[in-house]
Amino acid sequence: MKLYGYWRSQATFRVRVAMNLKGIPPRENEALDLAKGEQFNEAYRRINPLALVPSLVIDNGPPLTQSMAIMEYLEETHPNPPLLPRDPRDRARVRALALISVAEIHPLMVPRVRNYVEKDLGLGEDGRVRWIRHWVALGLRAVEDLLDNDPRTGRFCHGDSVTMADICLAGQVIGARNSDCDVAPYTTVVRIADECMKLDAFAAAHPRRQPDAPKG
Ligand SMILES: N[C@@H](CCC(=O)N[C@@H](CS)C(=O)NCC(=O)O)C(=O)O
Structure with missing residues (x-):
């Protein structure tokens, strides 16, 4: 798993916490310096056309974007511990x-x-x-x-x-x-x-x- 993010990014923080809670093995981190505008690089725009972090790439598959969608994906693929109640x-x-x-x-x-x-x-x-x-x-x-x-x-x-x-x-x-x-x-x-x-x-x-x- 490769996580594109930025140290200060609140949205990347969410994904980091969800992965940590679920004990998902160490991933590759690709830091984009938002202060320098690295999110606007042509190569990154192909991963995330909105030029926002985070993006999560799994086994070279299509990138996952939007932290909430990524957390929901992690919840579905790694149900324990649950991050949503049952009811x-x-x-x-x-x-x-x-x-x-x-x-x-x-x-x-x-x-x-x-x-x-x-x-x-x-x-x-x-x-x-x-x-x-x-x-x-x-x-x-x-x-x-x-x-x-x-x-x-x-x-x-x-x-x-x-x-x-x-x-x-x-x-x-x-x-x-x-x-x-x-x-x-x-x-x-x-x-x-x-x-x-x-x-x-x-x-x-x-x-x-x-x-x-x-x-x-
Ligand atoms: N709704 C998106 C928000 C992503 C987002 O806005 N990320 C910020 C950092 S926390 C970003 O990449 N900003 C780049 C910019 O504003 O140019 C999510 O939750 O993933």
Whole structure:
């Protein structure tokens, strides 16, 4: 398996954690430096036409893209430990919680959007920071409310075992902190994200522990 990613990438973090949790043997990592625009290389665009990481290539087969789709693939091919609950309603809850990060917050803060807001729209650094803080606050507030108002919330987002919702939330909290967003108001979100990071599968996937992360 070859995983195309970037140390700081929240979406790549999700796939790293899912693979670690499922004990999938060590893979080849291909780092693309997003800060240098390596995602736009012609060769990588053939793998991922949106020029986004991650992409997962298995046995030289067609690339898998989109972290949520990759996690679902891993869930289907390596069912243990499960990252989704059994009950369909519970599965819908976990997917919905995961998708708040995957589809509602994170896409608004990736480099291409940050750069567009700051440079193309001319809103500058201040505008970019306000943009990110706004969408992070809106999304995390919703996750916090959903967690606090549901008895199914436990040690983790859904009960006491890790699901895709936790993977996405932990990555989102790392991303928010990296972007200097204040996460303190979301106490349940922070409690669960911190709980996740105590687990080896999460800790080993932390951006700072990736070989392509800057030293120091
Ligand atoms: N929905 C995609 C998002 C992928 C994505 O946006 N990745 C970011 C890094 S976390 C990226 O490659 N950005 C490159 C850019 O913005 O130019 C997924 O979950 O895989």
